[in-house]
Amino acid sequence: MNEAWFLLIFPLASAVLIQLRFKRTPNIAAAISVTSVLLTLLLSIIFSHTVVEPATFNWASIGDFNLQIGLQMDGLSKGMMLVVTGVGALVHIFSLAYMKDDESKARYFCGLSIFMFSMTGIVLANNFVMMFIFWELVGFSSYLLIGHWYQKDSAAEAAKKAFLVNRIGDFGFLIGILMLWTLAGSLVFDDMTLPAQGPLLTAAVLLVFCGALGKSAQFPLHVWLPDAMEGPTPVSALIHAATMVAAGVYMLFRLQFSFGHEGWQLFANNAGEIIAWVGVITSLLAALMATQQDDIKKVLAYSTLSQLGYMIMAIGLAGHSGDHGGHNMAGESGMFHLYTHAWFKALLFLGSGAIIYACHHEQNIWKMGGLAKRMKATTLTFAIGTLALMAVPYLVSGFYSKEEILLSTLTAEGEPTPFFLIAAFVAFLTPFYMTRLFVVTFFGKARSHGAEEAKEVNNLMLLPLLILSILAIASAFRFGGIDVPALFQAIDPRAGGHHPDSRAVGLVMGTSFAALLGGVGLAFFLYKGRDTDPLANNALFKIFRNKFYLDELYLKLVRVFQDCVAAIIHFFDEFIINGLLVGGLSRSAAGLGNLFRRMQSGNLQVYSLLFGGGILLVIYLTVFFTR
Amino acid sequence: MATLHEYLFVSGLLFAIGLAGVIVRRNIIVVFMCLEMMLSAANLTLVAFSRFHTDPATGLPDYNGQMMVFFVITVAAAEVAVGLAIIVALYRARQTINVEDLTTMRG
Amino acid sequence: MHSLAFYLFSAIAVAGAVCLVTFRSPVTSAMSMVVSFLGLAALFVGLNAFFVGVIQVLVYAGAIMVLFIFIIMLLDLNSEERSKTCPALLVASLLIPALFMCQLLGVLQSTENESPKALPLTTAAAHFELDGKETKISQSLKGGDLPDVHLLGEKLFTRYNFPLQVVGVLLLVATIGVVSLSKKGSDRTAKPADQ
Numbered sequence: 001m002n003e004a005w006f007l008l009i010f011p012l013a014s015a016v017l018i019q020l021r022f023k024r025t026p027n028i029a030a031a032i033s034v035t036s037v038l039l040t041l042l043l044s045i046i047f048s049h050t051v052v053e054p055a056t057f058n059w060a061s062i063g064d065f066n067l068q069i070g071l072q073m074d075g076l077s078k079g080m081m082l083v084v085t086g087v088g089a090l091v092h093i094f095s096l097a098y099m100k101d102d103e104s105k106a107r108y109f110c111g112l113s114i115f116m117f118s119m120t121g122i123v124l125a126n127n128f129v130m131m132f133i134f135w136e137l138v139g140f141s142s143y144l145l146i147g148h149w150y151q152k153d154s155a156a157e158a159a160k161k162a163f164l165v166n167r168i169g170d171f172g173f174l175i176g177i178l179m180l181w182t183l184a185g186s187l188v189f190d191d192m193t194l195p196a197q198g199p200l201l202t203a204a205v206l207l208v209f210c211g212a213l214g215k216s217a218q219f220p221l222h223v224w225l226p227d228a229m230e231g232p233t234p235v236s237a238l239i240h241a242a243t244m245v246a247a248g249v250y251m252l253f254r255l256q257f258s259f260g261h262e263g264w265q266l267f268a269n270n271a272g273e274i275i276a277w278v279g280v281i282t283s284l285l286a287a288l289m290a291t292q293q294d295d296i297k298k299v300l301a302y303s304t305l306s307q308l309g310y311m312i313m314a315i316g317l318a319g320h321s322g323d324h325g326g327h328n329m330a331g332e333s334g335m336f337h338l339y340t341h342a343w344f345k346a347l348l349f350l351g352s353g354a355i356i357y358a359c360h361h362e363q364n365i366w367k368m369g370g371l372a373k374r375m376k377a378t379t380l381t382f383a384i385g386t387l388a389l390m391a392v393p394y395l396v397s398g399f400y401s402k403e404e405i406l407l408s409t410l411t412a413e414g415e416p417t418p419f420f421l422i423a424a425f426v427a428f429l430t431p432f433y434m435t436r437l438f439v440v441t442f443f444g445k446a447r448s449h450g451a452e453e454a455k456e457v458n459n460l461m462l463l464p465l466l467i468l469s470i471l472a473i474a475s476a477f478r479f480g481g482i483d484v485p486a487l488f489q490a491i492d493p494r495a496g497g498h499h500p501d502s503r504a505v506g507l508v509m510g511t512s513f514a515a516l517l518g519g520v521g522l523a524f525f526l527y528k529g530r531d532t533d534p535l536a537n538n539a540l541f542k543i544f545r546n547k548f549y550l551d552e553l554y555l556k557l558v559r560v561f562q563d564c565v566a567a568i569i570h571f572f573d574e575f576i577i578n579g580l581l582v583g584g585l586s587r588s589a590a591g592l593g594n595l596f597r598r599m600q601s602g603n604l605q606v607y608s609l610l611f612g613g614g615i616l617l618v619i620y621l622t623v624f625f626t627r
Numbered sequence: 628m629a630t631l632h633e634y635l636f637v638s639g640l641l642f643a644i645g646l647a648g649v650i651v652r653r654n655i656i657v658v659f660m661c662l663e664m665m666l667s668a669a670n671l672t673l674v675a676f677s678r679f680h681t682d683p684a685t686g687l688p689d690y691n692g693q694m695m696v697f698f699v700i701t702v703a704a705a706e707v708a709v710g711l712a713i714i715v716a717l718y719r720a721r722q723t724i725n726v727e728d729l730t731t732m733r734g
Numbered sequence: 735m736h737s738l739a740f741y742l743f744s745a746i747a748v749a750g751a752v753c754l755v756t757f758r759s760p761v762t763s764a765m766s767m768v769v770s771f772l773g774l775a776a777l778f779v780g781l782n783a784f785f786v787g788v789i790q791v792l793v794y795a796g797a798i799m800v801l802f803i804f805i806i807m808l809l810d811l812n813s814e815e816r817s818k819t820c821p822a823l824l825v826a827s828l829l830i831p832a833l834f835m836c837q838l839l840g841v842l843q844s845t846e847n848e849s850p851k852a853l854p855l856t857t858a859a860a861h862f863e864l865d866g867k868e869t870k871i872s873q874s875l876k877g878g879d880l881p882d883v884h885l886l887g888e889k890l891f892t893r894y895n896f897p898l899q900v901v902g903v904l905l906l907v908a909t910i911g912v913v914s915l916s917k918k919g920s921d922r923t924a925k926p927a928d929q
Contacts, residue, residue: 602730603730608646620837631850632847632848633744639834641770643834644752644755645751645755646831647830654760657755661755667790671777674783674786686851691889694894696783698897701904704798709915711802714805715808716916724811
């Protein structure tokens, strides 16, 4: 046991305390929860400077197979812990104000603490089994928090949907873990040996990727994330933007990272190709859908999907990127993007939370407008977040990570690949829909009563926004004595001495700059001063608005599939199980019983008759039959 | 002189008549008598074998068989005593000794 | 045993048995049983089993028959009512003994028949002498008599001593059981019987 375990103990203790003792006193519950997260943040900052070697426990040993519960304290997990506890702490503080009048505040903070506990577990797990356990736990806490306002049907449905969709992915994940165990010889990250290439490895990587598919909401399992916006906005910021949805990316990178310099070879096969394609398709579809969403949180949700698609694509491209002086550019750029994205996406979500709060829980951007005049500080922070997401050159952190990802989509010779083209198009769409969001929400005139009455939120909400906007700019640099990117030394491509030739850099820079200008310009041109969406009646954009009818398709598919399976199972159950096995057995037992019941007439004469018959039979069998 | 088979046949005949009586009679006392008849028929078999399969050492009847008869008679006596007591108790409870009315054991 | 005597006594035994089964009145049945048992006892005597024959008369025809009659009187039983016996039961009650007899005949046919050998009484006497001295058994054997009771008694008190004790205990237990059964049942024991 050593102090690193407190990272897990604090949030768990907080959740237990709240649930068991302070359910009726929400203010104390909130205080406990916030204290625990601040303590873990403090610990994470301390640990990021020091070498920690926490004890490992044997959880279960079967033969020579040991299930460990242990903590992995390397640069990757330390950096990730900073993100989790940092965003977590700010979201907790923001929640203090946002959920001030919620009637089940204690339950909310209990859920947050459970989430912090489980997320810490994922980040610090030193083996796949432990990671899987916490992986399920975050799913559970996500379910709790999405369904926080369970009185609303849509929230309850969304929670269920998130949980069920994640189950699909987790099923594959579990099989993948078992396959990796046989292939790599161990489930402990440090002890795994790189397996030889082959179809088995491809299948294992793809199955493990299934877990990321669900948790990081990649196409085709992305449908739960937009619905998850039914949860309270701070939850969306913490779980569905910054940390939990990034767990899939983190897990894939952890897998790659644990094989060291050769880790990229895991993806140097069809699996990597498929992963990259899934990522890029998600990125494109989500960006297209984001252009036509009216709900401010939905826009952000789709943009999260889009950015996650970027990261997944980068991880998938790791195989094609290869080893550069001990660094794998593509994978590390994906992780780097995760890191920067966490801050500015949390900022955007908390900012939208502040706006929603100010507009009396109005989420439709067409009913806002003119907020820039009324909420100056919020507007400023939101603008910084928007710039970061748009990846404005040199100014914000988002730029650096996005450039690295775009660079990694180029071939070794600096030639563009299909990935590059799609990613560049997404890079055009991102500024487009963010500008649309920003212009409609903050400029023009107020289009509803709520927006007219909106006033600046209190300082407790502003504080996290301010801190996050600083981090949205600075997270790619050294600051405040803490060399954050240095923790990601293995991750930050710039630290690895990777110097792509200037032509490739020029191509990427030029493309992304053009995309940014084009997107912003087009959106300004289209939406400046509008009260309704000019594209709303366009057939193509209708498809985007309706999310490519994927939800309906899934509903149909599920229904048809379910009906078929149900019919088969019904037939099986009715005729085979019920009719033949259960029914047959029970009927034959009942028939036999009936037969023998008739013998039990209770009449002595019948008994003696049967007895006599039995004797005859015995005589026949012993005397005559044997001859 | 009567042969072994004749004795065995008579014994079997008595046994069969007793069995028929057990099956067909409804008065439980008569059923009981028929049971005694069957036991005695078995005794006849035992005695016949004792006489015909003589002790090889002495040439006298094999008295092991007759010992068996002795014990069967003893046990039968005990059985009759207990059985009749049960019938009396049964009659007290049910006012009948007709086996057709005694169907408590119907399944 | 002379064949004629054998046929006579077996006819008596069988006729008694048939009467036992066919007569309606239980008293008549009991009397038929006595007749049958007397015939059987005669058959036992014909098989040189004098003791068993005597026991048969004493225990069965005497004690047990008296017991039966006593109970019949006690319960004041009339003849069985002329309710119809189920025809299937009647047929089965004839069929099963008939089949049994067929099986018996089958067995008898396939085995070797034996005629009784004369008992070598005088030569057997030597076996029962103790250290060359004459015993009661050897004496009567030499005299041409079969000391049936002596021989049985010898077996009973030597080889079958332990079973004899056990049977004694059995009789004791039966006595106690009969006493407790015929005791006017207390309410506790009477109730379940009423249900």
